[in-house]
Amino acid sequence: MAVELTAAHACLTGYVGIDEAEPLLSWAIDHPEGTVDLSGVNHLHAAVCQVLMACSVRIVAWPRDEDLARWLPPSRVWQHEANAKHTASKQCTDL
Template sequence: MSIALEDGRLRLAGDCGVEEAETFLSMLQQHPGLAVDLAEVAALHTALLQVLLAFRPPLAAAPGEPGLARLLLPLLGR
């Protein structure tokens, strides 16, 4: 699984596909205000992006992949 709760943050890593969206949504609902770490994300399905846009959680780390960071950060208002 590319989503894990560790060190007080929700860490996404690798290729985060559509099958992860429900888990991601559930974890954000169960842990409101939890910071999300995107540093190790290689690819992010738009379903997960929609969850990010709906919840707008604090970011513990921006995507390390420059192209993904360039696309995501303006959408997330950072």
């Protein structure tokens, strides 16, 4: 079990799989002011990531797992994170 939900706080740990996405979304809808602790997370399934990013909950602790932390966009509230500042158009090739 990787997700512990209380009234205003969600604590995620270990590997958080796709099965956790739905309860997390319901929780986020019910608790728009909720806070999330990711400190013990090793991996978030993409579906869980997008739930966390789509809702307005606040991440109060970032993963201690350095590799995972590097991947997560830095914004405090992910929803407001637009694409990074530096973009450029380049020709590229199909894989």
